[in-house]
Every structure is written in structure tokens, then in C-alpha cells.
Amino acid sequence: MKNLYQILPSPAPDYSGVSSMLFEMDILTVFIDPHGCNGQTLHYSEPRYQFFNHIPKSFSFSVREIDAITGVDNLLVKKIKSALQYVPAKAIALVGAPVPMIISTDFRSLAEIVEKDTNLPTIALSTNGLSTYESGQKKALEALIDKFSGHSQSSASMPYDVHILGATPLDGWDDTAIMDYVELLKECGANSVICWGHGGDIDAISTVDHAKLLIAVSNSGIHAARKIYEKYHIPYIIGFPVGKKNTEEFCSNVKNFFTNNVPFPENTYNKPESVPNKKSALIIADQITGNALRDCLESEYSYDHVDVVSYFSLDENLTRENDIHLCSEDALLNFYTMHSPYDIVIGDPVYQDLL
Numbered sequence: 529m530k531n532l533y534q535i536l537p538s539p540a541p542d543y544s545g546v547s548s549m550l551f552e553m554d555i556l557t558v559f560i561d562p563h564g565c566n567g568q569t570l571h572y573s574e575p576r577y578q579f580f581n582h583i584p585k586s587f588s589f590s591v592r593e594i595d596a597i598t599g600v601d602n603l604l605v606k607k608i609k610s611a612l613q614y615v616p617a618k619a620i621a622l623v624g625a626p627v628p629m630i631i632s633t634d635f636r637s638l639a640e641i642v643e644k645d646t647n648l649p650t651i652a653l654s655t656n657g658l659s660t661y662e663s664g665q666k667k668a669l670e671a672l673i674d675k676f677s678g679h680s681q682s683s684a685s686m687p688y689d690v691h692i693l694g695a696t697p698l699d700g701w702d703d704t705a706i707m708d709y710v711e712l713l714k715e716c717g718a719n720s721v722i723c724w725g726h727g728g729d730i731d732a733i734s735t736v737d738h739a740k741l742l743i744a745v746s747n748s749g750i751h752a753a754r755k756i757y758e759k760y761h762i763p764y765i766i767g768f769p770v771g772k773k774n775t776e777e778f779c780s781n782v783k784n785f786f787t788n789n790v791p792f793p794e795n796t797y798n799k800p801e802s803v804p805n806k807k808s809a810l811i812i813a814d815q816i817t818g819n820a821l822r823d824c825l826e827s828e829y830s831y832d833h834v835d836v837v838s839y840f841s842l843d844e845n846l847t848r849e850n851d852i853h854l855c856s857e858d859a860l861l862n863f864y865t866m867h868s869p870y871d872i873v874i875g876d877p878v879y880q881d882l883l
Contacts, residue, residue, distance in 0.1 A: 535857055535881050539839065540698055544574075545664030545748070546623050547586060548696040549725045551576060552792040556617035556648075557586040561625035575697050585615050591748060603636065606723030607646045612646065618730050619675075620650040621668075629656035639672055651675050661698050661714060662840055666749035669693065673755055676730050680736040687738035688784070693756075694749020695748070700881040701726075701745065709745075709768060712775070716782035724752075741765070741785065746816055765792050766846065767816050771824035808833040810864065815842050815851075819875060831871075837863055857882055862870055 540548075545558065550557050551574060574584075589604060608620065635652035640755065643650035651671040662756040671754045690713055695701035701727070704782035710721045715723055716743070722728040736742075736756060739843050742764035744753040753764035784790035809831050811818040818836035835850040837860065842853050850867065860882045864870075 533857060536878060540661040540663030541657040542651075542659040542661060542667070543623050543625055543657060544655050545661030545696075545698065545821050546621070546668045547584070547664075547665075547670040548574060548661065548698050549665050549748075550621055551584045551586075551696075553729050554618045554728070555585065555621050556608065556611060556615060556619070557584065557621045557623060558604075558611075559586070559588045559623045559625055560604070560628045560635075560638075561588055561618055562627055564641055575702065585613055585617055591712040600848040601640065601641055604638065605642055608642060608646060609709075612648075617648065620648050621671075622650065622652045624653060626657045629654075629658075648677055648739060657835065660840060661668070662748050665694060665698075665746070665837075666751045669748055671753035672730075672733055673752060673759070676733045677756065679734050680762070686720070687730060687735040688720045688722040689718045689740045690738045691728070691732075691741075691756075692721065692726075692741060692743050692745060692749075693748070693752045694744055695723050696725060696746075699746045700817065703832065710778070713743075713854055716779040717786040718782065719786075736762070737758070741866045743768075744816075747814065747843065747863060750816075750843055763791065766801035769823075771828045773827050774820075774823055778779070806833070807831045807871045808869075809835075810867070810870045810873045810875075811836045812838070812860070812873070812879050814838055814840050815846055818851075819846060835863075835870075 540815070547557060589607060620642055622635055623644065624633065624635060628635070635654045639650040639652035642648075653664070653667050653669065653671060675714060690708065695706055696707075706723050706726050710723065713721045722732045724733060737760045739760075739762050741755045742756055742762055744750040744764060744766045745768055752764055753766070756762055757764055771776040781790075781792050785792055795822065807823075807830065809825055811821050811834060813821070813836065815838055817837065822831075822834040822836055825834050836848070837852050837854055840856045842851060852859075854863070864873075864883050866879060873879075
């Protein structure tokens with residue numbers, strides 16, 4: 529019963545992560561579902577659908593019980609072809625939901641059939657609604673890298689100096705935050721910057737093999753950056769600066785990288801030397817945001833002890849001794865009781881009811 533949330537809202541599921549990543553791309557996103565997952569994703573997990581004049585190319589297949597019994601292949605192709613007459617796209621994404629998981633849908637074979645019949649590149653994402661959104665984002669980014677990276681066909685596809693990976697509203701990256709980071713990078717010496725899923729469409733992804741630097745701003749972004757590094761040996765950094773001191777240091781490193789070809793200092797997450805006032809803080813957030821806030825508290829506000837805990841996955845290379853993944857509501861209270869008192873707790877107000 530530890531996975532039953534009684535106070536916290538349910539995290540967005542994995543197919544919401546896929547939808548968020550593909551929201552602004554020229555990709556026809558087809559949910560293989562009975563007509564519930566697509567609507568739930570757009571209305572409850574996607575602020576861009578509510579507040580911006582932008583309609584995604586996202587549809588529900590509306591699979592019925594009889595379709596689950598007789599097979600969905602021919603009907604799926606028929607519906608996709610019909611949709612493409614009104615909503616043209618450069619590619620197609622097939623997104624899983626609980627129903628195809630139950631009937632063991634072969635997404636890879638479905639994608640091959642759809643690609644052959646439509647002559648459009650098709651990716652298959654076997655999400656099932658049982659994992660959190662970051663799992664879906666990882667699958668989406670991995671599929672985009674495998675299918676499109678290094679295959680630039682258009683002379684108009686301009687290579688970008690910097691590719692930002694893993695930025696979606698689900699991790700707090702709204703339009704303002706992304707544009708601010710892009711402008712900061714340009715001020716620091718990057719000639720051109722693209723963010724996957726926010727202006728970064730298939731054409732931009734296809735030129736990633738010519739990029740000079742990758743920046744991962746979420747856990748899914750780290751997964752993608754490492755995959756691209758293994759494939760094309762493009763250097764990557766993780767996170768973003770918070771605070772005046774860290775921003776100045778970050779800009780200096782970016783300028784040295786682009787003007788003098790000086791590699792970035794290695795990311796270190798070791799605890800700094802102790803400071804006299806012994807202030808402590810607890811941060812409840814995703815790991816990348818938590819680490820950025822911790823760096824700011826330690827470098828500019830003389831905090832001696834800052835713990836980062838998260839209900840989402842933690843990369844072991846970016847953790848410190850007391851950083852933990854929270855697997856239940858009780859886990860937060862238990863951790864707080866064991867390590868308190870803290871001078872400050874930073875997190876979404878929803879966590880107040882657990883402490």
C-alpha cells in the first residue's frame with residue numbers, strides 16, 4: 529500500500545511525458561487508447577494547451593473492445609491516413625496506454641506497418657501509464673535520437689551550437705524559462721541555441737551530430753545527452769545556474785568553451801568546506817533543480833548542509849550522502865523526522881501537508 533497516495537496528487541504518467549516532449553513538433557502523435565489518455569494529458573498535464581494558441585497534432589485512436597479482439601492494424605492505418613489529409617506531418621509517433629499493454633500490442637511491428645503504408649518515419653513508444661512522465665520523456669528522446677539524428681536531408685537545416693535536452697513544462701520549463709536560458713547562453717558566447725520540443729523540430733534534431741555542446745536540464749535530458757555522447761562524442765553539461773555568483777561562473781565557462789576551446793570543469797556534487805554559521809536546508813524537487821538550488825544556497829547564502837530528496841529518479845553520479853529517492857508519502861515524513869531541524873524547507877506547497 530506504500531504506493532497509494534492519499535495526500536499528494538498523482539504524478540503525470542509516462543504517456544504525458546511523451547506528449548509534452550512532442551507537443552510542438554511536426555509529428556502526428558497517435559494514442560492507442562479508448563479515447564481517454566490523450567484528453568487527460570492535454571487538459572490536465574499540458575499548460576500550453578490551455579494558455580497558448582497552439583493545438584498539437586495529437587489524436588486518440590479510440591480503440592474499441594471489438595478492435596482489441598480482431599486486431600487494430602488495418603483500422604489504425606486507415607485512421608492515420610484520414611487524419612493526414614487534414615493535418616499534415618513530417619513523422620508519426622504511436623503512443624501506448626494501459627489497453628495496448630493488456631492486449632500485448634506489438635508496437636514495433638505496428639510502426640513498421642504504418643511507416644510502410646504512409647511513407648512517413650514512424651516511431652513506437654510502448655508507454656503504459658504505470659510509470660511517471662520522466663520515463664516517457666526518456667523513451668521519446670531515445671526514439672528521436674535513433675530515428676532522426678545524423679540524417680539531415682535538407683540544406684536549410686542549420687546546425688546549432690547548443691542543444692538543450694529534456695525541457696518541458698512538466699519540469700517547470702515554460703516558455704519564459706526556456707527563452708531566458710537561451711538568451712543567457714547567447715550572451716555567454718553561443719551563436720545558436722535550440723531546445724528540443726520548443727522550436728527544436730525534426731530538422732534540428734537531425735543536425736545534432738554537428739552540435740558543439742549539449743545541455744541536459746532534466747533527468748530524461750541526462751539520458752539523452754549520454755546517448756548522443758556515445759554516438760557522436762559531443763560534450764555535455766548538466767543543469768543550469770541559479771544566483772549571481774553561479775551565473776557569472778557559468779558564463780565564464782561557456783565563453784572559454786566557445787572562444788578558447790577550454791573544456792567545462794567536471795561537474796562535482798561533493799559537499800563544500802564547512803562554514804561557521806551551520807545553516808541547513810531541505811529541498812524537495814527533481815534532482816537537477818534541487819542541485820541548482822543547493823549550489824546557490826551554499827555559494828551565496830553560506831548554507832553548510834543542504835539535502836535534496838525527490839519523488840522522481842536520482843542519478844547516482846549527481847547525488848550526495850543524504851540525497852534519496854522518496855518511494856512513498858511516509859518516506860518524506862520519516863526522512864524529515866530523522867534529519868531535522870532544518871532552517872528552511874524548499875518545495876511545492878503540496879508537500880506541507882506531509883511534514
